[in-house]
Amino acid sequence: MSVMKRMxxxxxxxxxxxxDKMEDPRETLDYSYQRQLEMLQKVRRGVADVATSRKRxxxxxxxxxxxxxxxxxxxxxALQVGREDLAREALTRRGGLDGQLGDLRAQYQQLxxxxxxxTLASQRLQAKVDSFRTRKETIKATxxxxxxxxxxxxxxxxxxxxxxDVGLAIQRAEExxxxxxxxxxxxxxxxxxxxxxxxxxxxxxxxxxxxxVGATGPGVDLELEQMxxxxxxxxxxxxxxxxxxxxxxxxxxxxxxxRPQQPGEGQ
Amino acid sequence: MIVRLxxxxxxxxxxxxxxxxxxxxxxxxxxxESGDEEKFRxxxxxxxxxxxxVGKTLxxxxxxxxxxxxxxxxxxxxxxxxxLGDAGLIPD
Numbered sequence: 001m002s003v004m005k006r007m008x009x010x011x012x013x014x015x016x017x018x019x020d021k022m023e024d025p026r027e028t029l030d031y032s033y034q035r036q037l038e039m040l041q042k043v044r045r046g047v048a049d050v051a052t053s054r055k056r057x058x059x060x061x062x063x064x065x066x067x068x069x070x071x072x073x074x075x076x077x078a079l080q081v082g083r084e085d086l087a088r089e090a091l092t093r094r095g096g097l098d099g100q101l102g103d104l105r106a107q108y109q110q111l112x113x114x115x116x117x118x119t120l121a122s123q124r125l126q127a128k129v130d131s132f133r134t135r136k137e138t139i140k141a142t143x144x145x146x147x148x149x150x151x152x153x154x155x156x157x158x159x160x161x162x163x164x165d166v167g168l169a170i171q172r173a174e175e176x177x178x179x180x181x182x183x184x185x186x187x188x189x190x191x192x193x194x195x196x197x198x199x200x201x202x203x204x205x206x207x208x209x210x211x212x213v214g215a216t217g218p219g220v221d222l223e224l225e226q227m228x229x230x231x232x233x234x235x236x237x238x239x240x241x242x243x244x245x246x247x248x249x250x251x252x253x254x255x256x257x258x259r260p261q262q263p264g265e266g267q
Numbered sequence: 268m269i270v271r272l273x274x275x276x277x278x279x280x281x282x283x284x285x286x287x288x289x290x291x292x293x294x295x296x297x298x299x300e301s302g303d304e305e306k307f308r309x310x311x312x313x314x315x316x317x318x319x320x321v322g323k324t325l326x327x328x329x330x331x332x333x334x335x336x337x338x339x340x341x342x343x344x345x346x347x348x349x350x351l352g353d354a355g356l357i358p359d
Binding site for chain 1: 270271273274276288289292293295296299314326327328329330331332333334335336337338339346347350351352
């Protein structure tokens with residue numbers, strides 16, 4: 001049998017089973033309306049849940065993007081101070097984040113799509129529920145058993161189909177949202193524990209190395225140059241010669257110094 | 268004939284357009300039986316596109332039941348099998 005017909009039959013049989021449970025058609029209408037209101041509430045909660053997960057993902061994407069930018073900056077700085085090895089390390093780590101970010105962005109798109117679909121479904125169901133309320137009151141007011149039964153069956157079947165459709169959409173969105181929440185939660189934990197930071201490195205070993213290079217590398221060279229300049233560039237070798245001489249004479253003086261004290265001490 | 272595209276809404280399709288839909292429906296059925304997800308997706312999208320092309324969207328507040336129902340565009344083959352019952356499409 002065809003897919004289209006078979007799906008329609010499954011929906012109809014579900015609606016019929018629900019209808020068969022009711023004795024008084026007017027009760028059926030009221031009960032059904034209550035169910036629709038509950039369903040509408042569920043749809044709204046579904047939309048809110050999906051929106052929350054989407055926002056959480058958005059925050060995490062922003063955080064990862066910041067870390068990615070930081071690694072790019074670190075790579076540039078490393079190259080500027082001639083540390084290609086560090087630059088390579090920074091870019092390698094950024095590559096690891098690229099994959100994660102790509103995955104998160106795809107999930108974000110998916111959640112955004114679910115949110116849009118659920119919002120539409122919610123609006124559609126709202127319109128149906130409003131229209132059902134009006135129709136049920138009309139049927140109840142002009143109630144004659146035979147006529148009402150037909151009208152109720154038709155209205156009930158249509159709205160039950162809609163509820164089945166929307167219900168399935170929420171169920172699917174909920175499954176996807178749970179999945180996203182779990183992933184988002186895992187990344188939250190990683191960010192909170194600092195594991196991801198260590199990995200991506202806002203204040204990691206690359207930064208530490210860059211700081212060290214920045215502070216002691218060119219800094220020391222500059223200081224050395226300044227010292228050399230103060231002492232006179234050409235005389236640098238002489239200084240080296242002179243220094244031992246001075247040290248020797250100082251040592252001699254130091255050795256000599258105690259001598260006059262020795263007789264004093266001896267006395 | 269009213270056709271429901273799940274997750275989208277209901278459309279009114281003229282009797283004359285049903286033959287083309289049935290042909291695509293047959294292809295969808297064959298794709299599910301073959302177990303080929305790619306074929307299934309192509310067939311499902313072709314059928315949905317055709318309904319959207321020939322159908323006239325019904326207002327949201329309409330409560331009429333549909334004569335034909337189609338799964339959502341992003342449904343997987345397994346999901347559709349589950350919707351149709353565990354036995355799949357075999358029994359009439």
